[in-house]
Amino acid sequence: MKSAEKGADWLSGSVRAAAVERRLKPGQALFHAGGKTSGFYEVVSGTVRMVRVDRSGREAVLQVASAGDTLAEASLFSPAYHCDAVAATEAVVRLYPKSALLAALEHDPATAKAFAARLARQVMTLRTRLERRNIHSARDRVRHYLTINAGADGATVVLPGTLKDLAADLGLTHEALYRTLARMAAEGEITRAGTVIKLKRAG
Amino acid sequence: MKSAEKGADWLSGSVRAAAVERRLKPGQALFHAGGKTSGFYEVVSGTVRMVRVDRSGREAVLQVASAGDTLAEASLFSPAYHCDAVAATEAVVRLYPKSALLAALEHDPATAKAFAARLARQVMTLRTRLERRNIHSARDRVRHYLTINAGADGATVVLPGTLKDLAADLGLTHEALYRTLARMAAEGEITRAGTVIKLKRAG
DNA sequence: TTTGTCCTATGATCTGGATCATAGGCCAGC
DNA sequence: GCTGGCCTATGATCCAGATCATAGGACAAA
Incomplete structure (x- = not known):
């Protein structure tokens, strides 16, 4: 395999080929609320925290992503990020550029299907985990x-x-x-x- | 059953036009594990419970869907259902046939995008709700x-x-x-x- | 009007899981 | 071999939230 074709095997080769890796120090921001969206990310190593801060300065964690997790998928369909993402540890993330994925969604039905399938499966398992917390x-x-x-x-x-x-x-x-x-x-x-x-x- | 263009406004007209409504009595099954998948559902009224039963007869609830919720999206990408769905009350559900949606995903990028966007947003809110339960x-x-x-x-x-x-x-x-x-x-x-x-x- | 249902609200009590503490086992690195 | 870190494990104690009980108010149906 080509080195560029690592990571999320549910993405088409062309999208994976467009991926860009980035190394983060603890506390370093990946993106900020209001910033222009550049795509969604996969955490390669370390952990990244997504945080929303309200006017009064209170923070609320939306997600803690660890190695293998993806984050900010919804940003693909929105012009600006709606929360901050900050590395909680030394971390490596892989950016899948918005343009590459959206183009694939438009022109490559197989990729669109695979992407939707993955999201649907995630929705299912998340609902199940949430249901479990009701016990x-x-x-x-x-x-x-x-x-x-x-x-x-x-x-x-x-x-x-x-x-x-x-x-x-x-x-x-x-x-x-x-x-x-x-x-x-x-x-x-x-x-x-x-x-x-x-x-x-x-x- | 009339297939008026009500319900899920995030689906294209052609998919909505193919929808079929079904009325369920309390305790009546919508589908069973192992059954061939016919599509995914939207709950119009009442509540539907998705349940997985193991060999020893123990039941585990995967999801409780109420009016407005959708269920079994992942079944679109799988040949058979992996759990049972049973009406918990008198209920009305709307079936979006697999064939119609998959066809739309293939031929209509706008629908594919809208579908993926909705799933991505759901993943986001579910992750947030789950995170909240950690508090x-x-x-x-x-x-x-x-x-x-x-x-x-x-x-x-x-x-x-x-x-x-x-x-x-x-x-x-x-x-x-x-x-x-x-x-x-x-x-x-x-x-x-x-x-x-x-x-x-x-x- | 009366009855019934459901939401809101608060008091009293109880309990299951959180928290704190301690310890053995395992493995990596020195 | 020794040490440090982490997982596993269990005992003791505490407490926040569950549970049980009661009651007022809003609203709809009879």
């Missing part, structure tokens, strides 16, 4: 996660990261998650070997 | 909401629904929200007249 009990939240992420056998879940990562994803402290998993295992609802969890029959 | 304190959650939803003056928020609706959106009980708003008003952080809230200078 109060830690145990039911874990059940929800396991049920939805069970593999082809409908019972086995291989965690994509550490238990701490999962705890953050579930909106629990890691302590609460450890305890919950321990209890579920003790009561026979699951069996566990490291980050591989198997759901057992209910009842 | 533990009720007060900070309300602040986050107000800051992000402040109008052009950066201070005034007109709620789109009732306080109960807002409480649900924030992931709080209505009692907790009432108390939090009362305290914020008492301490001069906000002023409130019904569902119109004004942010005051930060303390």
Whole structure:
């Protein structure tokens, strides 16, 4: 593969070829609210925070993007950014220029379809994650996660990261998650070997 | 069923013209996991629940769609549904046939762009709502909401629904929200007249 | 007018998860 | 081998928000 063709494999080669990488120091801004949009970004490494600041100086975090995440997709369809993006750590981002992607959307139906498909899938998983946060009990939240992420056998879940990562994803402290998993295992609802969890029959 | 050109104004006329309405009784299924996908839906009235059931019979809700919401967008890019959709109440839904939308994506760049734009905006707001749920304190959650939803003056928020609706959106009980708003008003952080809230200078 | 429903509101109590503290295991780098 | 950092794990305590209860007001239907 050509070096230029790294990153998001759901984008067509021409769009990926137009991508530009940029290195950021902690605290350095990627763009500011009101600035002219130049495209959307993919985080290669580090983390970037999107922040909205109101007149009274209060800040509100809209998103924290880590390696692999994309950000500011909506800016493709708007002339100006509507929030600030600031590197929270040393970070590398890849810019996919607006013009390249919009041109692809116009002239290349396959790319348009792939782009829409990715966004639709993101909407789906975000809705699911949000729905999970409506569950109060830690145990039911874990059940929800396991049920939805069970593999082809409908019972086995291989965690994509550490238990701490999962705890953050579930909106629990890691302590609460450890305890919950321990209890579920003790009561026979699951069996566990490291980050591989198997759901057992209910009842 | 009449296919008047109502509903989703972000879709081209030709797609809207192809829409089909369907009326559901409580408990009636809209589609089942594994079934061939026929398109995506918009809820006209009532509420529809998307549910995933695992081998052991456990259920997990993926989404609860109410009037105005859309569902199963991702099914456009997949041959089979991956969950069940069941009406939770008497409901009316509008089906946008897969073929019509996919054809539009291929041949009509404007529609493709509008569709992608809508999805991108949804991704953005969902990410923001999810981020908000990471905030533990009720007060900070309300602040986050107000800051992000402040109008052009950066201070005034007109709620789109009732306080109960807002409480649900924030992931709080209505009692907790009432108390939090009362305290914020008492301490001069906000002023409130019904569902119109004004942010005051930060303390 | 009366009844019923729903939103708003606030008091009293309870609890599950957050927080704080401690410790063992594992691995990378020195 | 030793050290430091991080993940895993569990105990003790605390507290914000959930839950339960009660009540006034707005509004629609009967």
